[in-house]
Amino acid sequence: MLAIILIFLIYNLLQILILPFFLAYLLYRKFSGKKIFGSFKHRIGLVEQTSAQKKSNTKTIWIHAVSVGEVLSVQHFISQLKKQKPDTIIYLTVGTPAGKEVAQKNIAADVISFMPYDFLPFMLLAFWRIRPSKIFIIEAEIWPNMLILANLFRIKKYLINARVSARSYGRYKFLKFIFAPLFNSFEKIYAQSQQDKHRFITLNVNQEKIDVLGDIKIFNVYQKWQAQVNIQEHREHEILLVGSIHPGELDFYVKLYQALKPSHPNLKMILAPRHFHWIQELESKIKNAGLSYFMWTAQNDIRNATNISQSQSLDHAITQIFESHNLLLVCKLGELFNLYKFANIFYLGGTFVNIGGHNLLEPAVWKNACIIGPHHQNTQVVASQMEKIGGLIPVNNFEQLLQASQRLLDDHDLIKQMGQRNFEWILQESKPVEVAIQEIIKNI
Structure with missing residues (x-):
């Protein structure tokens, strides 16, 4: 817990230093007609919100899939979830315009929005608007403020189709003191393969949290076929x-x-x-x-x-x-x-x-x-x-x-x-x- 608090403090102190410059950059791009790679409102936490989400008894599942491949990989997971839990709101966030375009054409989510930037005020606003009861993150999107706020609000998080590529493994290993507490904050990590599970374990992730699910993309592509x-x-x-x-x-x-x-x-x-x-x-x-x-x-x-x-x-x-x-x-x-x-x-x-x-x-x-x-x-x-x-x-x-x-x-x-x-x-x-x-x- 102490490690998580330290990560939170250092991460956000650094962000305070760069936030004014980052906001100025975003405003410059917005008013000069240049791309922001997604909705400006969504990126600062003013994500979409349905009237049902404002009710305290409504369950909302927040699923984050960064781009096209990850979005398509959860297509049938979301359709099964919607079919079996029809009263649950499925809230999908994406990280790229291509991901959003594909999601709007293929995914049966109730809401599709861009992921807010992982600055604390933006992410706090997004949590308040989405009001998730559970969070599912696809593959390898690790955003400290998102994970730490979920801990603070006691929202269970799951890493689905989790993988550690050879390139990422070196970075995670070098910064193990940062990534190990973040990975351990997940309720469960569903790894793609035994190799991925082994890599998580060597990063000091509690092996009891890790199950080998297999590649969800295989299930999805078979269902699609x-x-x-x-x-x-x-x-x-x-x-x-x-x-x-x-x-x-x-x-x-x-x-x-x-x-x-x-x-x-x-x-x-x-x-x-x-x-x-x-x-x-x-x-x-x-x-x-x-x-x-x-x-x-x-x-x-x-x-x-x-x-x-x-x-x-x-x-x-x-x-x-x-x-x-x-x-x-x-x-x-x-x-x-x-x-x-x-x-x-x-x-x-x-x-x-x-x-x-x-x-x-x-x-x-x-x-x-x-x-x-x-x-x-x-x-x-x-x-x-x-x-x-x-x-x-x-x-x-x-x-x-x-x-x-x-x-x-x-x-x-x-x-x-x-x-x-x-x-x-x-x-x-x-x-x-x-x-x-x-x-x-x-x-x-």
Whole structure:
């Protein structure tokens, strides 16, 4: 308890020193028309509030998920929570505009708001307006004032899908005297893996507080796939899908396509950038390579461009596009999950640049054979499991990338076997996560 008080005092003394400058900076950005990365009102604690929250007998569950990946990972957890606890208000806070946009489209929360900055007056105001009875934090968002105020108000906190990446582990270990008391303030920590549990224990977190839940994203992605189970995989063409690509690795995949095309004349490629700020660069490089392409954006929807009615499936639009184009550039948020069913091979973006990779679970549930580059530290546990079962091939350079791709395209049975192994692994891993989630909801 003494450690928590000391952290609170030091943290807030430092904040008092920088708060005037920070407020001046925020006001400057607001009145100069520059982005604040979320609502100014929400960021200073004036978060959304429903009339029901003002009643003393209303239960409010506060769930915080920082960005798109974390938001999507709790989609079915929240829908189950809402279904089983219909009188409970689900209050979701996010940390990024992209996270909020995705949440508004996909999450059945009663309120969706930006997370306030972790300054004491802002966070106090947010607590007063939200009035949470319990708090669930997803993955690794540790905000001292939020956690300490929850302790002060005797609100139980849970860390769900908790992970400690190799990069974070070094920082936590160096500042163990700060992070150990904060982690120990949680009622329960539901870790993604045994490795994560071990890392928490070495950070002096009470091991009785830690349970291995498994990766909630596996449960979520399986539930999401089940909702579309009537949609059949559509693999009449040879299609390579590169998901969440970053600047700096595009040349690898353009070069790969050009190298494979002569021996596979019907080969097509879908490219989906992680962010859209560089799509002009993306388009320019595709043009310079002499490849025909269709760019799918919110303004240039693939269904409208191909005169496909809403009653017809996406299959018709994809087929029409690939009759006259080599590549499909997907620059529209939220469409990637609908495209895995068309792919033979999936390549994970952010692994040929030092980003660390993104989501391998979605292509796995759609039975894609997967290939990843050397930088996959953000998805190391999943990648290791998929490699172990024979559903994924890791490569270190372009030559290995080309060899692995050629080998798979020459052996479609191997592609099917790898895809099936990935799907069966997802199915196996999602079952205990579902049981654990039901137990968590039962005890709320």
